[in-house]
Amino acid sequence: MLEPCFTVQPWLNRPRPLEGTGKGASRVPFPATSYMGRTLSRLEPALLITLSPLADADPNAVEALLDAAFGADRRGRTAYKLREGMKVLPELSLAAWEEDRLVGALQCWPIALHSDAGDTDLILVGPVAVDPERQQQGIGRAMMREMLTHTDDRESLVLIGDPEYYGRHFGFIADQTANWELPGPFERRRLLARTGGRDLPYRGMLGPRRG
Numbered sequence: 708m709l710e711p712c713f714t715v716q717p718w719l720n721r722p723r724p725l726e727g728t729g730k731g732a733s734r735v736p737f738p739a740t741s742y743m744g745r746t747l748s749r750l751e752p753a754l755l756i757t758l759s760p761l762a763d764a765d766p767n768a769v770e771a772l773l774d775a776a777f778g779a780d781r782r783g784r785t786a787y788k789l790r791e792g793m794k795v796l797p798e799l800s801l802a803a804w805e806e807d808r809l810v811g812a813l814q815c816w817p818i819a820l821h822s823d824a825g826d827t828d829l830i831l832v833g834p835v836a837v838d839p840e841r842q843q844q845g846i847g848r849a850m851m852r853e854m855l856t857h858t859d860d861r862e863s864l865v866l867i868g869d870p871e872y873y874g875r876h877f878g879f880i881a882d883q884t885a886n887w888e889l890p891g892p893f894e895r896r897r898l899l900a901r902t903g904g905r906d907l908p909y910r911g912m913l914g915p916r917r918g
């Protein structure tokens with residue numbers, strides 16, 4: 708198996724998206740030089756993965772990737788109800804490419820916790836999906852890490868996912884979500900938040916932002 712090697716499109720390092728940047732237009736030229744802090748030699752064989760804005764990807768290809776990762780029945784999941792009617796956050800959503808093949812996608816959405824005290828804006832992370840043929844090679848981690856570098860001054864993050872993955876690698880925990888309600892079935896242990904030290908309301912109903 709080739710060792711993955713990641714590059715990040717310069718676009719993603721800007722605070723806001725550039726308009727009209729087509730896929731490939733501003734790719735970082737090969738060789739990409741490091742993976743997990745280790746410098747790779749030019750001669751070392753590597754699986755070159757490029758991260759770019761999700762807007763570069765054909766929406767149909769994204770849907771096919773999500774079907775492959777989660778199954779075609781995924782649309783009925785509670786996570787989809789949480790962001791019904793919302794538009795994906797383009798500055799926090801990204802794609803992973805192996806050459807021109809889409810091998811990963813991460814989407815973020817504006818949502819809110821609605822409580823008696825008012826609405827608390829949050830960001831829903833997910834779906835995070837990696838092509839089944841390319842899973843367990845660091846692509847999920849690379850997309851999550853890149854997304855997290857852009858969230859420092861943003862709202863707290865929420866997701867429904869495996870704590871063994873999102874807790875261990877990215878610090879998502881269920882401490883503050885224990886009494887939240889969702890508009891559909893979910894496993895309590897998989898409702899996770901990453902607040903950056905902020906306190907979130909004890910109770911509330913999670914759902915799309917209003918108005």
Ligand SMILES: CC(C)(COP(=O)(O)OP(=O)(O)OC[C@H]1O[C@@H](n2cnc3c(N)ncnc32)[C@H](O)[C@@H]1OP(=O)(O)O)[C@@H](O)C(=O)NCCC(=O)NCCS
Binds near residue numbers: 777849
């Ligand atoms: C979950 C997913 C996004 C992870 O991305 P990935 O590129 O395959 O995983 P990475 O290479 O970044 O991370 C691999 C590490 O995370 C662990 N890991 C991956 N998925 C995991 C999961 N669902 N639960 C626990 N640990 C997991 C692996 O064991 C591995 O650990 P190691 O580094 O100690 O060996 C990807 O596998 C995927 O799309 N899966 C299908 C959708 C799914 O099942 N999602 C469930 C979580 S919401």
